[in-house]
Amino acid sequence: MWLLVLITLSIALFYYLITINLNYWRKRFVPGPDPWPLVGNIGPSFIGRLSAGEIFTKIYREYEGYPFVGIFRATSPALIVRDPDFVKNITVKDFNHFQDNDIHIDKETDPIFGRNPFVLKGTEWKTTRAQLTSCFTSGKMKGMYPLICKSSERMVRYVEDETSKSSTMESRELCIRFTLDNVASCAFGLEGRCFDEPYSSFRRMADEFLSPDNFWMSIKTTVLFLIPALATFLKIKLVSDQTTQKLLDIVTATLKQRKENNIVRNDFLEYVSQLKDGSNVFTDLDMTAHAASFFGDGYESSSRVMSFLLFELARNPRVQEKLRQEILESYMKNNDSFSYESIHEMSYLDACFNENMRKNSIVHQLTKVCTEKYTYTPTDPEFKKVTVTVEAGTPIIIPLTGLQNDPKYFESPDEFKPERFLDKENIQKYTYLPFGEGPRVCLGQRFGVTQIKVGLVHLLKNYRVTVNQKTQLPLKYDPWYIMLHAIGGLWIDLHKVE
Numbered sequence: 001m002w003l004l005v006l007i008t009l010s011i012a013l014f015y016y017l018i019t020i021n022l023n024y025w026r027k028r029f030v031p032g033p034d035p036w037p038l039v040g041n042i043g044p045s046f047i048g049r050l051s052a053g054e055i056f057t058k059i060y061r062e063y064e065g066y067p068f069v070g071i072f073r074a075t076s077p078a079l080i081v082r083d084p085d086f087v088k089n090i091t092v093k094d095f096n097h098f099q100d101n102d103i104h105i106d107k108e109t110d111p112i113f114g115r116n117p118f119v120l121k122g123t124e125w126k127t128t129r130a131q132l133t134s135c136f137t138s139g140k141m142k143g144m145y146p147l148i149c150k151s152s153e154r155m156v157r158y159v160e161d162e163t164s165k166s167s168t169m170e171s172r173e174l175c176i177r178f179t180l181d182n183v184a185s186c187a188f189g190l191e192g193r194c195f196d197e198p199y200s201s202f203r204r205m206a207d208e209f210l211s212p213d214n215f216w217m218s219i220k221t222t223v224l225f226l227i228p229a230l231a232t233f234l235k236i237k238l239v240s241d242q243t244t245q246k247l248l249d250i251v252t253a254t255l256k257q258r259k260e261n262n263i264v265r266n267d268f269l270e271y272v273s274q275l276k277d278g279s280n281v282f283t284d285l286d287m288t289a290h291a292a293s294f295f296g297d298g299y300e301s302s303s304r305v306m307s308f309l310l311f312e313l314a315r316n317p318r319v320q321e322k323l324r325q326e327i328l329e330s331y332m333k334n335n336d337s338f339s340y341e342s343i344h345e346m347s348y349l350d351a352c353f354n355e356n357m358r359k360n361s362i363v364h365q366l367t368k369v370c371t372e373k374y375t376y377t378p379t380d381p382e383f384k385k386v387t388v389t390v391e392a393g394t395p396i397i398i399p400l401t402g403l404q405n406d407p408k409y410f411e412s413p414d415e416f417k418p419e420r421f422l423d424k425e426n427i428q429k430y431t432y433l434p435f436g437e438g439p440r441v442c443l444g445q446r447f448g449v450t451q452i453k454v455g456l457v458h459l460l461k462n463y464r465v466t467v468n469q470k471t472q473l474p475l476k477y478d479p480w481y482i483m484l485h486a487i488g489g490l491w492i493d494l495h496k497v498e
C-alpha cells in the first residue's frame with residue numbers, strides 16, 4: 001500500500017517538475033505554440049521527422065504578423081524573432097545584451113573547437129576576435145589568391161580526367177575535394193592531394209574533424225546546439241584527442257621545417273604565427289587551434305554553399321549561360337586571366353552567390369543568448385504591438401530560412417532569381433543575413449566567398465553543368481544534420497564548353 005502511495009507521489013512530483021515551467025511564455029503574454037512536457041516544441045526533431053531548424057521555420061510561418069514567438073527548445077524557453085528591427089537590435093544596436101552564441105564548449109575538454117571565436121564568450125571572445133581579424137584582411141586574402149587559383153586548376157584537371165570516364169558527379173563530393181584541397185594549402189601550406197586520392201590523409205582527417213557526415217557527430221552537434229546544458233554536463237567535444245594531436249604534429253613539423261629553411265609563405269599558419277611572435281599571451285596551442293579552426297570552418301560550410309550553387313545553376317540553364325558570358329567577358333578583359341579584383345567585380349556572379357545563400361541557407365537559424373535583461377516592443381505597424389522582456393540566459397533564435405524565404409521580403413521565394421540582388425537597395429535590411437551581422441559576423445566571410453567564386457569561375461569557364469536524374473527531386477533534407485544536407489545527394493553532369 002505504502003509502495004503504491006510512494007510510486008503515485010513520485011509520478012505526480014515528476015509530472016509537476018516537467019510541467020511547472022510550461023506556462024513561462026503564457027504568463028508573459030508572449031504568443032507561441034503549446035509545448036509538450038520534456039520535448040517542448042521540438043519533439044519531431046528527436047525522432048528524426050523534422051530538423052529543429054525546419055520546426056523553427058514552420059513556426060516562423062505560422063505566426064505571420066507577430067514580432068516574436070515564445071517556444072520551448074526541449075525544456076528551456078526560447079524566443080524566435082520575426083521582426084527585422086528586433087534582429088537589428090540583437091545583432092548590432094543592442095549587441096551588448098546579446099553578445100554570446102548559445103553554445104558551450106570548454107577549452108579544457110576540446111582545446112581546438114573550445115578556442116574558436118564562435119564558442120568564446122565575453123572579453124575572451126573580444127580579445128581573440130580582435131587578434132584574428134588581422135589575419136582576414138583583403139590584403140591577406142589577396143596573398144592567398146594564387147593558392148586558391150592553383151587548387152581551382154587542379155579541380156578542372158580532375159574534372160577533365162573524370163569526365164573522360166563518366167560525366168556524372170555528386171556536386172558536394174566535388175566541392176569537398178576542392179575546398180579541402182584549397183584549405184590544406186591556405187591553412188597549413190600542405191598538399192591535400194584531394195584530387196589524387198579518394199581518401200587522402202587530409203580527407204580522412206577532415207572526416208574525423210568537424211564533419212557531421214558521421215552519425216555520432218550528428219548526435220553530438222544536435223545536443224550541442226539544442227540542449228547546451230546537457231552538452232556541458234556530458235563534456236561533449238567536437239574534435240577528438242587523436243585529431244587534436246595530429247593537427248598539433250602537423251603545425252609543429254611545418255613550422256620547424258619553415259624555420260630551418262627560411263621559408264615565408266602567404267598562408268594562415270604564417271599569419272597566426274606572426275600573432276604569436278608579437279604576443280606573450282598567445283601560446284603554441286592557441287596558434288594550432290586557430291589554424292585548425294580555419295581548416296574546419298574553411299572547407300565544411302564553403303563546400304555546402306558551393307555544391308548548392310552549382311546545383312542551382314544546373315537547374316537554371318538561362319542563369320548559368322548569362323553567368324558564363326560574364327565570366328568569359330571578364331576573362332578576356334583581364335588579358336585572358338582572372339585576378340582577385342576581377343573576380344570580385346563580376347556583379348552577376350555576386351548576385352548568383354547571394355541568391356543561393358538566400359534560398360539555400362546552410363544553417364536554418366542563428367542562436368544567440370540574452371546576456372543582459374532586455375525589453376522590446378515593435379514600432380513597425382506591420383507587427384502586432386506586443387511587448388516582451390527577455391531575461392538573461394534566454395536563447396534567441398534568428399530564423400534565417402524563415403526570413404530569407406518570406407514572400408513579404410522576397411517575391412516568389414522558391415524561384416532562383418539572382419536579378420533581385422543586382423540592386424542591393426531592393427533588399428530590406430536584416431531579412432538577409434547568411435553570414436550573421438554586427439560584431440559577430442562571420443570572420444571568414446571574405447575567404448569563403450573568394451574560394452567559392454574562384455573555384456566556380458574556373459569550372460564554369462570550362463564546363464556546362466546539368467542536373468542528373470539520380471537526384472531525388474523535390475529535394476528533401478536530412479533532419480539529423482545541423483547543416484543543410486540533401487538526401488541522396490546533388491547529382492550533376494559536366495559537359496566540356498567548346
Ligand code: HEM
Nearest residue numbers: 117118294297298301302434435436437440442443444448
Ligand atoms: C560560405 C561559407 C560560410 C558561411 C555561410 C558562414 C556562416 C557563418 C555564420 C552564419 C556565422 C555566425 C554569425 C553570427 O553568429 O552572427 C559564422 C561565424 C563564424 N565563421 Fe563563418 N561561414 C562561412 C565560412 C567561413 C570560413 C571560410 C571561415 C574561416 C576560415 C569562417 C569562420 C567563422 C568564424 C571564426 C565565426 C565566428 C565569429 C565570431 O563569433 O566572432 N566561416 N559563419
